[in-house]
Amino acid sequence: MAALPDPSAIQPLLEALTFSPDNLPLRKHVAGLLVQAQRLPEAEELYRTGLRQAPTDTDLQLGLAEVYTGLHKTSAAFVVVEELLAGAPEHARAHLLHARLLAQTGQLEPAREAYATALHHNPTLEDAALAAQLRESATPVPAQGPRPTDTTPVVDEQALFAGLEKPKINFADVGGMEAVKEEIRLKIIHPLQFPDLYKAYGKATGGGLLLYGPPGCGKTHLARATAGEVQASFINVGINDILDMWLGNSEKNLHQLFQMARLQAPCVLFFDEVDALAANRHDLRQSAGRTVINQFLAELDGAVSANDGVLIMAATNAPWHLDAAFRRPGRFDRIVLVTPPDEAARQAVLEVMLRDKPLAANVQMATLAAKTAGFSGADLKALVDVAIETRLRESMKQGRPLPLEQADFLQAVGQVRPSTKEWFATAKNYALYSNEGGVYDDILTYLGIKKPRD
Ligand SMILES: Nc1ncnc2c1ncn2[C@@H]1O[C@H](COP(=O)(O)OP(=O)(O)O)[C@@H](O)[C@H]1O
Ligand SMILES: [Mg+2]
CATH class of the missing domain: 3.40.50.300 (P-loop containing nucleotide triphosphate hydrolases)
Structure with missing residues (x-):
């Protein structure tokens, strides 16, 4: 094992880095020394900051993944090393680390594959301990049989x-x-x-x-x-x-x-x-x-x-x-x-929803917006659906498509009840009776019970 670096040698380098934070080679060097000195949280910080400057730098990615492994942040290590491999599929040392992580989490078959891939790209990376671990636990699994439960991947990429x-x-x-x-x-x-x-x-x-x-x-x-x-x-x-x-x-x-x-x-x-x-x-x-x-x-x-x-x-x-x-x-x-949309917002929402619908010239969204106080975005959607249904029924009768008329919407306004009132009834009770530190003052202001703050 390498001798621990002299702590007094690291300090000036850390200082140098604060003066030239963009110096990536220096950053990698110092982070490497910190890892050797087992100062992993500090190394993590350096790698993470570096990755913000150079998000696809494979040295930084590998360094961070190794640090996470050392800190037993296994899932974080997986995320980083898999990201690295996605961008650099032939990176031998990344495959080796991947193999170690897979072995650690009991995913032996993928671990063997990863180890083989690592050696394929760089035969000098042989790791006797890992090889032994992978051989030892090579209990024959029936080829088509059920997978043992401990091979459930730790990282569910899909999710x-x-x-x-x-x-x-x-x-x-x-x-x-x-x-x-x-x-x-x-x-x-x-x-x-x-x-x-x-x-x-x-x-x-x-x-x-x-x-x-x-x-x-x-x-x-x-x-x-x-x-x-x-x-x-x-x-x-x-x-x-x-x-x-x-x-x-x-x-x-x-x-x-x-x-x-x-x-x-x-x-x-x-x-x-x-x-x-x-x-x-x-x-x-x-x-x-x-x-x-x-x-x-x-x-x-x-x-x-x-x-x-x-x-x-x-x-x-x-x-x-x-x-x-x-x-x-x-x-x-x-x-x-987040209050129900005000009049301007309701008009905006209606405009978006009716963008691709056939409209008669008499449709005035501003009027509809004015008549729908208390409607949520979802209520407006319901209103549009009701209007469309009415017009569709009429169109069927006549056997030809008819554009939506203002009257369809006005009729729908009477049919859809704004859903937000009920919510405010409940909310008002909480705002009045369990409003610690005034957290719910906004509710009272919206309901006109309390004056707005300046
Ligand atoms: N201010 C707004 N501007 C544009 N669209 C809105 C607005 N408010 C609501 N909507 C639309 O209304 C629908 C419901 O909104 P959503 O964000 O799902 O509500 P919430 O998450 O509060 O239940 C969405 O389709 C959204 O696009
Ligand atoms: Mg939502």
């Missing part, structure tokens, strides 16, 4: 990449909601874009933003548009993904989601209907549920890995059901009410 997208919409595609957009800019976009400025003023960055409000009013739409606004990746963790986490290996999945977001930074990691995940812990009798919540909180806190460049957003219709632990400082301490 991992299913929710990843690059949104094409931005704030311009969100009708109205100027105040909410401004709050999102202030609370999460600017801290992402100017972290040093925020630090200089002692303003905290990090943590997550929680959108809440009646269903169908654009929370999901807005989260996606936020990612588009900063040209970030978007990972949409839907209710089904969250429910899956309650089964079996769930904490790992959660960890991998955060890990992927960190690798994709800048990235918006969005937990839709987060109350499914974050329901009050008292309700949970199963210990599995508690483990998921605790893992979520640890990831949120950046306790597992720093969340630089990751905007964490969540949405819920029922913020009052969230475990109080979620609302602590540094977690979802910023909470924004």
Whole structure:
């Protein structure tokens, strides 16, 4: 084993690096020394920062994957090494590390394949200990027989990449909601874009933003548009993904989601209907549920890995059901009410929905917008559907397609009940009687019970 590097030799190099952070060869050298000195968290930091400058640098990727392996962050190591191999499929040392990780997690057959691939590309990489481990456990498995359960892959790539997208919409595609957009800019976009400025003023960055409000009013739409606004990746963790986490290996999945977001930074990691995940812990009798919540909180806190460049957003219709632990400082301490679309927004939403429909010249969306106070985006969709059905029935009778008339819409307005009233009835009770620290003041303001803040 190599002698430990002299700590006094590392210090000046670290200082040199702070003066020339873009010097990649220096960065790699210092990180390598830190690894030798077993200072793995510091090495991790150097590699991660480096990867932000040079996201596809295979030395940095391999270094980070090795550090994660050393820190027993196995799923993170998998994510990085598989990313490396996706870009550099002939990288022998990456295959070797992959083989070690696979062996460690009991995936012996893939481990043997990976090891063979490593040696194929570089025969000098022979690893006697690994080879022995792979031989030893070579219990013959019937070729067509069931796979032993311990070969379940630790990284489920399907699940991992299913929710990843690059949104094409931005704030311009969100009708109205100027105040909410401004709050999102202030609370999460600017801290992402100017972290040093925020630090200089002692303003905290990090943590997550929680959108809440009646269903169908654009929370999901807005989260996606936020990612588009900063040209970030978007990972949409839907209710089904969250429910899956309650089964079996769930904490790992959660960890991998955060890990992927960190690798994709800048990235918006969005937990839709987060109350499914974050329901009050008292309700949970199963210990599995508690483990998921605790893992979520640890990831949120950046306790597992720093969340630089990751905007964490969540949405819920029922913020009052969230475990109080979620609302602590540094977690979802910023909470924004997404109200039903105002008149301008309703018009914008209608225009989008009717873009490709045959319309009579007398259709006036401004009028329809004025007559649909309290309608959510989803209610407007229902209204359009009702109008179309009416016109379709008429068209069938006449045996020819007829354009939608203003009267169809006006009639539909009478048939669709705005769904947001019910939500506000419930919300009002919480805002009046459990409004600790004024968290729900926005509800009272919206309902005209309280004067707007200046
Ligand atoms: N302000 C808005 N501008 C454009 N479309 C909107 C707006 N608000 C809602 N919508 C549309 O209404 C529908 C429901 O919105 P969604 O984001 O799914 O609501 P939520 O997540 O709050 O339940 C979506 O099709 C969305 O595109
Ligand atoms: Mg939604």
